Amino acid sequence: GAVVSQHPSRVICKSGTSVKIECRSLDFQATTMFWYRQFPKQSLMLMATSNEGSKATYEQGVEKDKFLINHASLTLSTLTVTSAHPEDSSFYICSAGRRSSGNTIYFGEGSWLTVV
Amino acid sequence: SQQGEEDPQALSIQEGENATMNCSYKTSINNLQWYRQNSGRGLVHLILIRSNEREKHSGRLRVTLDTSKKSSSLLITASRAADTASYFCATEGLGLTGGGNKLTFGTGTQLKVEL
Numbered sequence: 207g208a209v210v211s212q213h214p215s216r217v218i219c220k221s222g223t224s225v226k227i228e229c230r231s232l233d234f235q236a237t238t239m240f241w242y243r244q245f246p247k248q249s250l251m252l253m254a255t256s257n258e259g260s261k262a263t264y265e266q267g268v269e270k271d272k273f274l275i276n277h278a279s280l281t282l283s284t285l286t287v288t289s290a291h292p293e294d295s296s297f298y299i300c301s302a303g304r305r306s307s308g309n310t311i312y313f314g315e316g317s318w319l320t321v322v
Numbered sequence: 323s324q325q326g327e328e329d330p331q332a333l334s335i336q337e338g339e340n341a342t343m344n345c346s347y348k349t350s351i352n353n354l355q356w357y358r359q360n361s362g363r364g365l366v367h368l369i370l371i372r373s374n375e376r377e378k379h380s381g382r383l384r385v386t387l388d389t390s391k392k393s394s395s396l397l398i399t400a401s402r403a404a405d406t407a408s409y410f411c412a413t414e415g416l417g418l419t420g421g422g423n424k425l426t427f428g429t430g431t432q433l434k435v436e437l
Binding site for chain 2: 247248316
């Protein structure tokens with residue numbers, strides 16, 4: 207079964223609104239989670255590193271005020287896309303490493319965001 | 323961009339044939355991993371090869387790593403229609419600050435296995 211869960215799997219929102227995506231590690235604690243974005247038929251691009259109890263670390267070119275990341279507990283990180291625009295429509299995927307599995311990385315099932 | 327390159331971008335083969343995908347990367351690494359992604363879905367980890375390893379097998383998968391050339395290959399033997407998916411290599415770099423597991427993905431190969 208899944209060890210990293212994302213919710214929602216699909217969401218449609220109107221331009222200018224905000225949408226929150228959750229990433230949960232189901233049976234392990236994750237001090238660090240990662241958020242990626244993937245456009246159709248393209249590869250995954252790392253957006254940011256989510257650190258439990260501290261600020262996220264953003265990759266170059268990713269607007270931290272637009273993509274708010276909160277890692278308030280050891281099993282939950284959230285990505286909020288603020289003031290969404292159609293160009294933010296994409297597939298967002300999170301990942302976390304589980305130390306008990308030799309730091310194997312598990313990915314969530316991803317969240318499709320469509321901004322209309 | 324530090325993103326790795328994969329080739330071919332797309333590969334179409336007949337069931338039973340072998341499929342080979344290549345990956346090149348740019349920086350020194352701790353390990354290189356291969357993932358599979360079905361259309362519109364999350365990623366499934368296939369195999370990890372460490373920087374001090376040259377070859378690794380898992381079932382019908384064979385991965386090679388040449389750190390001098392900064393390249394890796396994934397071979398799927400006796401392919402099946404169910405192997406149809408996108409395949410990505412991903413590298414974990416050196417000197418990461420706390421947290422590890424930060425991956426840089428290649429551009430991916432779309433594999434289609436036809437009956």
